[in-house]
Amino acid sequence: MRKQNLYQQKDKYDYMVVxxxxxxxxxxxxxxxxxxxxxxxxxxxxxxxVNKRMVTQYDFALKPGDKIAISTSKKNDKFQSRHLKLVYEDRYIVVVEKNPGILSMAAGHSSLNVKTILDDYFKKxxxxxxxxxxxxxxRDTSGLMIYAKxxxxxxxxxxxxxxxxxxxxxxxxxxxxxxxxxGTIANWLKDNKAYVTYSSPVDNGGKYAVTHFCLLDRNDTHSLVEFKLETGRKNQIRVHSADMSHPVCGDIKYGNGDDPLHRLCLHAYVLCxxxxITHQPMEFDTPIPMNFRKLFSKR
Structure with missing residues (x-):
């Protein structure tokens, strides 16, 4: 039988490691x-x-006698953005969950991007x-990303x-x-002169791309699918979905006009x-977007 860690509860939100x-x-x-x-x-x-010092590391080593205080506040009042959520932070990296419609970094004349928001937060x-x-x-894909500090x-x-x-x-x-x-889709991906990525079953001078997929749910008109990347090529999932004759909904570049949620229906929801620096395993996941799920609750 596994021996439990013991603690003394000082009050509702304060603990001491015994x-x-x-x-x-x-x-x-x-x-x-x-x-x-x-x-x-x-x-x-x-x-x-821990001992009156804020800690965010999952693997922070506790010792007997350490005092732990748990805040009742649900929000980090130092980080406020309607475009992304701060998921994890330490002195070396941050993990964020971005909304659709925001760039990862500046491009051209656009100023709305994750990097700028994070830099402003670091300054504040x-x-x-x-x-x-x-x-x-x-820009139109949502989900988890890592940034180095x-x-x-x-x-x-x-x-x-x-x-x-x-x-x-x-x-x-x-x-x-x-x-x-x-199943698995594997082929070569390359951009044409118009910067549209296309696939080839034989080596066309592009990059080899491998995508694994698993069906999660489906109805008469749509399918909810998990994709696991073995390689990370530009537009890989979007092109491979189109290769399957089932493009990502809301994809104006590789899709077929099917746009039930008025957004690109692609979300990065697991990142491990x-x-x-520490080499410790870091595992993050976010819920499948609610509007994705609602499409499959109407049976």
Whole structure:
């Protein structure tokens, strides 16, 4: 029988570690009577202090005698944006969930982008750092992204991306009824002169792309599908979905005009990687967007 970590509850939201060293998140899940999602959200939103010091790291090592304070506040009042949510932050990286309609970084004359919002937040909180783009999501794709807070961390992530990131999944609403329950699409992707990505079953001088898919739900007109990337090429999921004759809904570039939600129905909802500095596994997920689910609740 597993031995439980013990604690003394000083009042409703204050605790003291009595025995057993443990990572912070593991200890909280075992000892605090709150849901896993609520505990993780409180951590991510800077709502937990250890010995009067704010801690956000899931793997922060607790020792006997440490005092833990859990805030009742649900929001990080230092970060406010209607375009993205701060999911996780430490001295090296931030993980955010962006809404559709916002760029990952500045392009042309557009000023609305995730990097600018993060840089403004760092300035307001007196952090001497900037957001460094490590990977991108299309403007109209929503979901999870990592940004580095210094050049060294950015270079580690960029140079070792395929070894560091071990699970990266998207969920999409596709047009039509997908027949297969699961499968894999593999071909070469290359841009034409108009910067439209096209695929080829043979090497066309482009980049080899592999996408795994799994059907989550379907109705008479649409399919809810999870995609797991083995490679990360430009427009990979959008092109591969079109190759399946079931394009992503709302895709004006590769789609068929099917636009039930008036947005590109593609969301990056799982992101798992080894921390570039501590090498600890970091696992993040977001709920499947509610409007995606509602399409399949009307039976």
């Amino acid at each position: 025995q057993n060293e443990a990572p912070l998140l593991e200890w909280l899940l075992e000892n605090v009577k709150q849901s896993k999602s609520k505990i993780k959200a409180t951590l991510q939103n800077r709502g937990i202090k 909180t007196r952090q001497k750092c900037n957001a460094h783009v490590v990977h991108r999501l299309d 210094d050049m060294q961390t950015e270079q580690i992530l960029e140079r070792n991306w395929h070894n560091i990131v071990y699970d990266r999944r998207y969920v999409a609403v596709l047009s039509g009824q997908l027949e297969e329950e699961q 990687f080894y921390h570039p």
